[in-house]
Structures are given as structure tokens and as C-alpha cells.
Amino acid sequence: MSRIDFEVIMGHFRSSVVQDAFKKKARETDTPAGRPSEYFGSLVFGLNKLKKYNVGAPLDAAKADIVAREMKEWAMAHGATHVTHWFQPLTGGTAEKHDAFIIPDGSDGVIEQFDGKSLVQQEPDASSFPNGGIRATFEARGYTAWDPSSPVFIQDDTLCIPSVFISYTGEALDYKTPFKKALKALSDAAVPICRLFDPAVNRVNTYLGWEQEYFLVDEDLFAARPDLLLTGRTLMGHSSSKNQQLGDHYFGAIPSRVAAFMKDVETAGYKLGIPLKTRHNEVAPNQFEMAPVYEEANLSNDHNQMIMNVMNRLARKHGFVVLFHEKPFAGINGSGKHNNWSLGTDTGVQLLAPGKDAKGNLQFMTFFVNVLAAVQRHNGLLKASVASAGNAHRLGAQEAPPAIISAFLGQTMTEVMRRLQELPSSTSIEITGKRGRGIGLVEIPEIFVDNTDRNRTSPFAFTGNRFEFRAVGSSANCAGALTVLSAAVAQQLTEFKASVDKAVAGGANLEEAIMDCLKPLISSVLDTVCFDGNGYSEEWKKEAARRGLDTENSIPRMFCQFTSPSSVELFTQTGVYSRKELEARNEVKWETYSKKVLIEARVAGRMAVNHIIPAGVKYQSRLLDNLNLMRQNFPDNWQSLASTQMSLIKECSGLLSDIRGKADELDAARGYAESCENAFEKALAAEKASVILQELRKGIDSLEEITDNDLWPLPKYRELLFIS
Ligand code: ADP
Ligand code: MG
Numbered sequence: 001m002s003r004i005d006f007e008v009i010m011g012h013f014r015s016s017v018v019q020d021a022f023k024k025k026a027r028e029t030d031t032p033a034g035r036p037s038e039y040f041g042s043l044v045f046g047l048n049k050l051k052k053y054n055v056g057a058p059l060d061a062a063k064a065d066i067v068a069r070e071m072k073e074w075a076m077a078h079g080a081t082h083v084t085h086w087f088q089p090l091t092g093g094t095a096e097k098h099d100a101f102i103i104p105d106g107s108d109g110v111i112e113q114f115d116g117k118s119l120v121q122q123e124p125d126a127s128s129f130p131n132g133g134i135r136a137t138f139e140a141r142g143y144t145a146w147d148p149s150s151p152v153f154i155q156d157d158t159l160c161i162p163s164v165f166i167s168y169t170g171e172a173l174d175y176k177t178p179f180k181k182a183l184k185a186l187s188d189a190a191v192p193i194c195r196l197f198d199p200a201v202n203r204v205n206t207y208l209g210w211e212q213e214y215f216l217v218d219e220d221l222f223a224a225r226p227d228l229l230l231t232g233r234t235l236m237g238h239s240s241s242k243n244q245q246l247g248d249h250y251f252g253a254i255p256s257r258v259a260a261f262m263k264d265v266e267t268a269g270y271k272l273g274i275p276l277k278t279r280h281n282e283v284a285p286n287q288f289e290m291a292p293v294y295e296e297a298n299l300s301n302d303h304n305q306m307i308m309n310v311m312n313r314l315a316r317k318h319g320f321v322v323l324f325h326e327k328p329f330a331g332i333n334g335s336g337k338h339n340n341w342s343l344g345t346d347t348g349v350q351l352l353a354p355g356k357d358a359k360g361n362l363q364f365m366t367f368f369v370n371v372l373a374a375v376q377r378h379n380g381l382l383k384a385s386v387a388s389a390g391n392a393h394r395l396g397a398q399e400a401p402p403a404i405i406s407a408f409l410g411q412t413m414t415e416v417m418r419r420l421q422e423l424p425s426s427t428s429i430e431i432t433g434k435r436g437r438g439i440g441l442v443e444i445p446e447i448f449v450d451n452t453d454r455n456r457t458s459p460f461a462f463t464g465n466r467f468e469f470r471a472v473g474s475s476a477n478c479a480g481a482l483t484v485l486s487a488a489v490a491q492q493l494t495e496f497k498a499s500v501d502k503a504v505a506g507g508a509n510l511e512e513a514i515m516d517c518l519k520p521l522i523s524s525v526l527d528t529v530c531f532d533g534n535g536y537s538e539e540w541k542k543e544a545a546r547r548g549l550d551t552e553n554s555i556p557r558m559f560c561q562f563t564s565p566s567s568v569e570l571f572t573q574t575g576v577y578s579r580k581e582l583e584a585r586n587e588v589k590w591e592t593y594s595k596k597v598l599i600e601a602r603v604a605g606r607m608a609v610n611h612i613i614p615a616g617v618k619y620q621s622r623l624l625d626n627l628n629l630m631r632q633n634f635p636d637n638w639q640s641l642a643s644t645q646m647s648l649i650k651e652c653s654g655l656l657s658d659i660r661g662k663a664d665e666l667d668a669a670r671g672y673a674e675s676c677e678n679a680f681e682k683a684l685a686a687e688k689a690s691v692i693l694q695e696l697r698k699g700i701d702s703l704e705e706i707t708d709n710d711l712w713p714l715p716k717y718r719e720l721l722f723i724s
Helices: 003-010 013-023 047-051 061-077 116-120 176-197 219-223 226-231 256-271 297-317 358-377 379-386 410-422 478-505 510-527 538-546 555-563 565-574 579-633 643-675 679-706 717-722
Strands: 082-086 102-104 110-112 142-146 152-155 158-167 204-218 276-281 287-292 320-323 337-345 460-462 467-469
Touching: 013 219, 047 061, 061 116, 061 158, 116 142, 152 297, 158 176, 176 204, 176 297, 176 337, 176 358, 176 478, 176 565, 204 219, 204 297, 204 478, 219 226, 219 320, 219 717, 226 579, 256 276, 256 287, 256 297, 256 320, 287 297, 297 320, 297 478, 337 478, 358 379, 358 410, 358 478, 358 510, 379 478, 379 555, 379 565, 410 460, 410 510, 467 478, 478 510, 478 565, 555 565, 555 579, 555 679, 565 579, 579 643, 579 679, 643 679
Parallel strands: 082 158
Antiparallel strands: 102 110, 142 158, 152 158, 204 287, 204 320, 204 337, 276 287, 337 467, 460 467
16 A cells, blocks of 8 residues: 555545645755856847847848858857747737757768758747637637747757747737837837927837736645636635744745755846845745846846746745635635836836936826826726636735726925926926926935835826836736737827927927926826725725726626727727737737636536535535444533534535535536637636635635544635745
8 A cells, every 4th residue: 555545545635745745844955056157047048149240130141041041050169959939929928939950961860950941930839828719710820929029048958949920911919019019109209208308309118117926835734725727826724823923924934945046046047037036925925026127128028037937946845836816725824926017218218217308207297197087097907917716816905906097196295296386387487407496396315215105005106217017917928018008108198299380380499398298197097097095995095086087897808908999099009908918918918718617616526525515515414423432431421521512514515505506506517608709708607617616615615614633624714825
């Protein structure tokens, strides 16, 4: 008999897995040779190496061949044998299909080859990736094309070429394509405004600094939980007596097993040129965070996708599994991915940081106010951009962020905005040099990255030199949210520029014209989207509805925002999505949502019947055996002596029938959802099933609370959360 069989028969299966997990020691880390500065980027074919080929311009075939050959030689020198176009399909995560460099040489041998054509474009047989009906199956081909703005890198033995993924008819099937379009639209819209202040500006860059939250769970405990294994989150589990009440995990000492894992991730990240900077314990037990130094947004997002892959791989080496799910455990914090977002010119000016002089401040206010106006106008769409089956448990669930998009400005900026609003329009504004500060314009401190001025309940917060979009889910591709934000700001800036031009044409001087155009926007955003109070409060929900902000709570309905007339106008004007792409993507969103929720429903139903009910029945039998013994040994007063046992038996019976009833109800709801043809209807039906799942869970968690600890078949919250 194997040990596992023995433990199962003895009823000690769980406790033995738990003890083994507890005894694990930190594993060896890959000690890198030298300091980070010496091996940083060693597995990256950097953009600098590419500069001489001017790959931004269309590459002719001969040049592409030369670049490909050089890449291949470099990759082989680093042990690579394969190459792949690395892309970001709508399934989430990344996709790769490895091809060996080898080709037969015609005389029994092989040679290694990689040509320009394969570098620039490939045709993966990608018919199984979601496309929302864009590619009928007979036209299943899609192609991937190299994105030379993000550097090529080596992962294990494979040369990875960051790529976009497009259908044969030209529609985007990935996250990267629309993101790059939105970033370009934003630059194109921002440059003419920057030139009002400095004619030398030619490009505006978008920057992203993500903060990745995640949980680590011991891999053996993980494997003993079918829900974690199959859905990435716990679908049941009574909360631990101690969880995050004491706040003692946040910024606490990092457990040695975890520290070893983090070290390995950082070493691998540095080799891949990812400037990982910060690591710390998060609020919930076994929750952690990692953040790099911010970078150009497309590159930074690739780096986020790369490091998530690295983390998944290296966690196993350290006996962990990483959970990127937004809400793996009920009752404690979920995980997000704050997107720190800012704009800067190619002349080195940070557009969302207060300027050095009055002119700089006017430019700052122009961008600051227009970002807020864009967020106001498209608040419902921005919420939709972060909506997902996983994030549903964070949005609106009394946890940052609420299911309402508002912006936090902090005291300083709120006062600045109020002052500006009050200035009579006729005020002529001196904005030359330092003299302008505090005269016509209000005074804005040059730097006020003010850490005390923080509001953790706000989904979109100004933090001194950037906005922090906090509603993004931890498992999300940041591009989903930032494509919408960038497009919205691009549209707003274009309209703003047109209104300034009109005022100038009507005879106003430039600064006055800008102020005149800013003022109505300032009033409008202060009255609607700006909110510094407690985002969790019930009053805010009412107030937000009164202000006309989107308060939709249903995830499938949120997605409808993408095809509303104002969104279609936004995306077609900025060239980010066509209507066809929007419709296709919504199909994919609804499908993905339904699939995830319905898998959860199936897993929870099976666990209820195969794990939970049998455990409850076993416990009941144990109690009944005891009752029999009591009756034999104490024939006169066994009933009073065994009153606890009897009440437990009854309680158990009640819960078992609740659980069975809810499991059947869930099954029926799932069956109905699965029978729906229309993707939207199906998603709505799946959402209904998710409510029943929640009710099923309640019964199961109550049963866990009273059942003999030895008999509980699943690792408990206290074990999943406190062993590392
Ligand atoms: P906190 O948890 O206090 O918000 P972190 O240090 O965890 O801060 O993360 C802050 C992130 O914001 C980092 O990725 C940092 O590089 C990034 N960041 C800082 N300044 C900017 C900026 N101007 N634009 C974009 N991101 C920025
Ligand atoms: Mg942080």
C-alpha cells in the first residue's frame, strides 16, 4: 500500500500533506555570475543592436535576412536551438510555437538557418485562438508579424520575437495591435498641443509602471484542491480564524522560501532586461507584490507578460504555484495590477508632472484636465476595459476598486482646480518665467509626490507625476485597459486642440484661449468624476449615480459599453478598432466570461458531491457510532449526555440537504447557460449561475466549520495561506 493510500484510509491524508508542506525549506537559488549591472539584458537582442538597420522603416528582404542571421548567431551563442513569434492572443497570457533552426542540408545532415521572411512574418496554425467569428474556420489562418519596437529575447532554448497577431483580412486578434495603435493615436493627438508650448516636440511617449500582486501557495496543497487546480481560485473554504486583521504580513519580513523564489525571478528578469525594482509582502497572508521601474508602455507591458511567465515557471522550482487570479480567497484582499501611467515628450518633459515655471504648469494643467475629461466621458468604457470573470470579485465587492470609475486628485490638485475655475475668464495670465507663478495662474508646487495624500479606495488616482489606474486585474494584460485610456485621451486632446485653435482664430491670445477651453472642463470634471471620499461607502454609490457615472454591476452588461455609439465613434476616430473588431472582441469577452464561470460551476458542483457531501456523511456516521455506544453504556441518560452529538447530526443533515439542493440548482443553471446560443445571453445566464455558486459555498463553508478536522478532505484556508 502506498503511503498516500494509507493516509487516505486512515483519514490523515490532509494533515500529512500539510505537514510535508510545512517542513519544506528554501531551495537553492540560481546564483548569477556578477552583479545585476553586469548581466542585465544578457538574454536580450537589444534595440541598440538593431539601430544600425533602421528597422522602424519598412525592411527590405535583403536587410531582413541580415538581421535574422545576426539574431540567429547571437541566439545560438546563448544556447538557443529554436525560434518563435511570441504574441498575446485574446485568451490572455502569451502564445508561442517553437520552430527549430535546423533544415536538412541535402546530404544527410542539417544546417541552422533563420531568414528574414520568417523573422518578419509567420503563419501559426492559430485556428483555435478566440477571434469572435472574424475568421470562419475555412479561413482559419492568421499571421504574426514582428514588432521591432520591443526587443527580441531568449527564454530557455528559444529565441522569442515579440509579435502582433492579425487575421488575414487585417483585423487584430491580440492585445498588442490595438495597443500600439492607441499609443500612436495618443502621440499624434498630444504632439500638436505640446508644440503650442515647445515647437521642438516630435513625439509623446506613454509610460507604464505596473505593480503586480500575486499569491503563492505550496504546490502540494494546491494539487490537493481541485478548485485551485482547475480554476485558479478557491470556490469554497471557511475563513481562517486569523487572516489579515493584524496587518502583520504587509511589508513584513519575506519568508525564506518566498525570498529564494523572488531572487530567482529577479535574476531571470534582469537577464531579460526587465528593471525589477520593488518587492514586498502585500496585505493578505501569502500575498506579495513586485514592481519594475516604469518604461515605455508597450515594452513595459511585454515585460509584464514575460515576468508572469517566468514566475509561473520558477514557482514550481521552489515548490510553489503562483496565483494571478484576482480573488483566489474569499474574505481577504484580492490581487490587482496597478497601472502607473504617464506621458512624456521626446524632449524630456513629463506632461503629468507640475512644470518648472508658469508655462510648464499651464501645459501640465492642459494634460491633467484633459485626462480627467477623457476619464469622465468614457468612465463606463474604462470600467468595461478592466471587467472580467476574475475581476468581478473585486469590482464592487467592498474592496478597491468599487464598480464605479472616479478620479482621486488629492487636496493640492483639488484646490488648484477650484482656484482656476474661479478666475474670471478675462484674467490675463502672465506665464512668462517664474514671475507667472502665483500671479495669474495659481501656484502649483513643483514637486509634490505626496505619499500622505493617498486614497486607496480610488480606482484612478493622481499620485504627483502620474495617474495610477488601480482597477486593472492582476491576471490581466495591461494593454486591455491602457488601449482604452490612451484612445480616450487621444480623442479628448484632439477636440481640445480644435477648440483652442478656434478661440485663437477668433482673436484670443494663446494662453487665454487655453484657459478658456480648460475652465468648462474643470467645472465638469469637478462635478462628476473627481471624488476624494470613501469609494466603498453606500452614499458614494448613490451620489455617483446622481452624477451620471456608470454604476453597472453586471460584468456581461459592462462589455456592451464597447459597442455603444460613443465608443464606436471613439475607436473609429482614433483608428484603434473597427466596428467589426469591437463586435468580435465582445463575442470573445462574453465567451471567455461564460467559459470561466461555467467551469467554476462544474467544479464546485462536482466537489460538493464528490468531496464535501461524503465528508459530511462520514462525520455523521462517526457521530452515530458514538450515539450507539452512548446508548449501550448509559442506557438511562444517554440522551442528555449526547445532546451535542445529536444536535451536530441534525445540523449536518440540514447542511447536507442544503448543499445537495444548491448543487442541483447550480447544475440546472449551468445546463441552461450552456444551452444558450447567443454569447451575451449565455454570459448573463452564467452570471446567474455564479450567484447560486455563492450560495452553495455558504452551506459548504458552514459544514467545514462543524466537521471533524481529520475528515475534511481539502486543505483549509489557514493551511493554504500560512504555509510558505
Ligand atoms: P506604490 O505602491 O507606492 O504605488 P511602487 O513603488 O510599488 O509604488 O510602484 C510605483 C510604480 O510607479 C513603479 O513601477 C514606478 O516605476 C512607477 N512610476 C513612477 N513614476 C512614474 C511615471 N512618471 N510614470 C509611470 N510610472 C511611474
Ligand atoms: Mg505598491
